[in-house]
Amino acid sequence: QSALTQPASVSGSPGQSITISCTGTSSDVGNYNFVSWYQQHPGKAPKLMIYDVSNRPSGVSNRFSGSKSGNTASLTISGLQAEDEADYYCSSYTSISTWVFGGGTKLTVL
Amino acid sequence: QVQLQESGPGLVKPSQTLSLTCTVSGGSITSGSYYWTWIRQPAGKGLEWIGRFYTSGTTNYNPSLKSRVTISVDASKNQFSLELSSVTAADTAVYYCARGRPFGNWGQGTLVTVSS
Numbered sequence: 583q584s585a586l587t588q589p590a591s592v593s594g595s596p597g598q599s600i601t602i603s604c605t606g607t608s609s610d611v612g613n614y615n616f617v618s619w620y621q622q623h624p625g626k627a628p629k630l631m632i633y634d635v636s637n638r639p640s641g642v643s644n645r646f647s648g649s650k651s652g653n654t655a656s657l658t659i660s661g662l663q664a665e666d667e668a669d670y671y672c673s674s675y676t677s678i679s680t681w682v683f684g685g686g687t688k689l690t691v692l
Numbered sequence: 693q694v695q696l697q698e699s700g701p702g703l704v705k706p707s708q709t710l711s712l713t714c715t716v717s718g719g720s721i722t723s724g725s726y727y728w729t730w731i732r733q734p735a736g737k738g739l740e741w742i743g744r745f746y747t748s749g750t751t752n753y754n755p756s757l758k759s760r761v762t763i764s765v766d767a768s769k770n771q772f773s774l775e776l777s778s779v780t781a782a783d784t785a786v787y788y789c790a791r792g793r794p795f796g797n798w799g800q801g802t803l804v805t806v807s808s
Contacts, residue, residue: 618795620795627788627799627800628788630794633796671738673739673741673795675793680753681729681741684738686738686739
């Protein structure tokens with residue numbers, strides 16, 4: 583299985599909105615609504631931010647939202663804050679009953 | 693709430709077997725319908741899904757690691773384990789255990805270095 587494709591880096595200024603894309607295939611992202619997003623700060627374990635494409639776990643800010651179109655899922659962060667600076671990973675269920683991650687995107691808040 | 697903690701040797705020699713344990717507290721590993729998963733992350737790189745154990749007894753593994761991986765559960769100790777055989781330097785990584793689908797609960801991670 584191949585890793586999902588994410589941009590290596592994105593950046594934005596405080597208060598702005600950014601979107602991170604996650605491109606897979608019809609064997610994963612395109613065929614299942616089991617896409618999730620994780621935030622990881624340096625030296626820390628990842629934290630679930632979005633699950634099942636667009637659902638937020640309890641306690642996650644509503645500034646985080648997810649969507650999907652075809653084989654591409656997206657994470658949007660609105661009202662950027664300094665604390666949002668982190669690495670972000672997408673993940674999807676696959677047709678062979680496994681999970682696959684994206685390569686990760688480094689978000690820089692300017 | 694449920695907490696997970698990885699443990700095991702931090703240094704493994706090439707060609708040997710890497711063995712890690714994830715201890716679950718705050719909930720029974722056999723209650724409910726949960727996936728118990730291992731994920732790893734080489735330094736400076738992305739996350740890699742290794743495999744999972746479902747409470748029904750089903751296991752699924754990353755095809756690229758399948759021939760070398762075993763995930764099992766010890767309900768009496770409320771733990772689940774990872775064994776990765778014939779390790780090389782490429783297996784050096786932080787190893788995480790996680791619960792759920794999606795991965796809602798994570799351990800803090802443990803660094804395993806493969807070196808002679």
